[in-house]
Amino acid sequence: MSFLLFDKQLMSAFFLVRLFLTMNPAVMAEELFSDAHNLPWNVANQNNGLINKSSLDKNLEMIDQIDNIQLKVKLLNDLSLSYYKIGEVEQAKEILAQSLSFAENFDEQELKITAIIEIANYYYKIGQNKQALNVLDQAIPFINTLDNKLIQGQLLLNAAFQYETMQQEKKAALFLSQSQTLTAKASQPSPEFPFKETPSQFKMGVTGNVASFRDTTGFLGVDIDYGKQWTKQDIRFDGNLYFGYDSSRSVNNYRPGGLMTAVYRRHFDEDWNFFVDFFSSVNEDLYSARNDDEDLTIITGLWLGAGLNLWRGKSNNEFLDFQLGVGPRYEYDYVNFKQRKNEASPTLGIIFLGRGFSVGKAKINHTFAFLPALDELDDLVLTSNTELSYPITERWSFVSRLFLRHRSDKVLEENPDLNMFFSTGLEYSF
Numbered sequence: 001m002s003f004l005l006f007d008k009q010l011m012s013a014f015f016l017v018r019l020f021l022t023m024n025p026a027v028m029a030e031e032l033f034s035d036a037h038n039l040p041w042n043v044a045n046q047n048n049g050l051i052n053k054s055s056l057d058k059n060l061e062m063i064d065q066i067d068n069i070q071l072k073v074k075l076l077n078d079l080s081l082s083y084y085k086i087g088e089v090e091q092a093k094e095i096l097a098q099s100l101s102f103a104e105n106f107d108e109q110e111l112k113i114t115a116i117i118e119i120a121n122y123y124y125k126i127g128q129n130k131q132a133l134n135v136l137d138q139a140i141p142f143i144n145t146l147d148n149k150l151i152q153g154q155l156l157l158n159a160a161f162q163y164e165t166m167q168q169e170k171k172a173a174l175f176l177s178q179s180q181t182l183t184a185k186a187s188q189p190s191p192e193f194p195f196k197e198t199p200s201q202f203k204m205g206v207t208g209n210v211a212s213f214r215d216t217t218g219f220l221g222v223d224i225d226y227g228k229q230w231t232k233q234d235i236r237f238d239g240n241l242y243f244g245y246d247s248s249r250s251v252n253n254y255r256p257g258g259l260m261t262a263v264y265r266r267h268f269d270e271d272w273n274f275f276v277d278f279f280s281s282v283n284e285d286l287y288s289a290r291n292d293d294e295d296l297t298i299i300t301g302l303w304l305g306a307g308l309n310l311w312r313g314k315s316n317n318e319f320l321d322f323q324l325g326v327g328p329r330y331e332y333d334y335v336n337f338k339q340r341k342n343e344a345s346p347t348l349g350i351i352f353l354g355r356g357f358s359v360g361k362a363k364i365n366h367t368f369a370f371l372p373a374l375d376e377l378d379d380l381v382l383t384s385n386t387e388l389s390y391p392i393t394e395r396w397s398f399v400s401r402l403f404l405r406h407r408s409d410k411v412l413e414e415n416p417d418l419n420m421f422f423s424t425g426l427e428y429s430f
Contacts, residue, residue, distance in 0.1 A: 123135055367385045371383070
């Protein structure tokens, strides 16, 4: 008789939850989670073991019918603990594994992280200490990808408490310290001029590159990025050094080369700055006249002028500047054992320099330059350099670059006007 009464109570509770979800689609997940603790199996578990495996199995079948995934995860967690208390350890582990698979597919990143940390706690409650630690470790890379530093700090604090519960004192102390640092930074307002000095940022990676010219070529390169922000000035360097292979050459298929850019800015206030832009390319088929065995191509430019800030994000590492300047552009082309070009031209630099644009988890840096020669109006160079960085872990990122260049003054008429350079690979942040 008591079991019949128990089943009726359980059915009523679930019908009320389903009805409530239907009438209130915007209900907060935490309110649903708190209601879950009042479901009948918790009450029965406190009444001298009235619950048994058969009734828990029925509860599991009913949970499978729930459409709200957030509520389902919470109920599965509680149910796993009930199975554990009657000695069904393997069943409890299977249910938590199912709950984890649901949590990992949450669209909202913060909710996903919170659910994973909670599931790790339940693994610990059922005596699966090693699995609990593994699941908790999975939450850390997700936390590190969040843009909101305050939320990132709060979730690291939650993880630190769980590590402490699992008697992982070193990890608890580490993430507690990181949480305090992030929370302190998030509490500070966006920096005003003069800017806050930040540590140097150095990144290095290995890339595979492809260029399109008269023939397709392949490269294996090393990508180097460096940046430093002082209170009134900053500098950024971006370089790609490589060994290239070109199928069109019969004698010297492998050649070294490089592509380097650098920018220095001296800020007068939040809006205006003096800039120096530097660009150099050696043996880069983007700029070469041909791909023959002994060809050598060098293009180097230096522009000085005034820059105007058009947009700035939360820090001076996120910005879009309009730059207007002048400077020399040196070009050297040696083709088929003959010097074809060796001259420096005064050029005008109209440049849009952007850093730190956010697209989801990814960061985009982009530079567009319009560079006409002042002594020859028909000598025009257009460049577009786009770099996308997608974080994989706290230190490692997947990085891709697309560089496009239009050169109106071709050394040989049969060469294309528009050339492309693409690289992709992994980058490590020191």
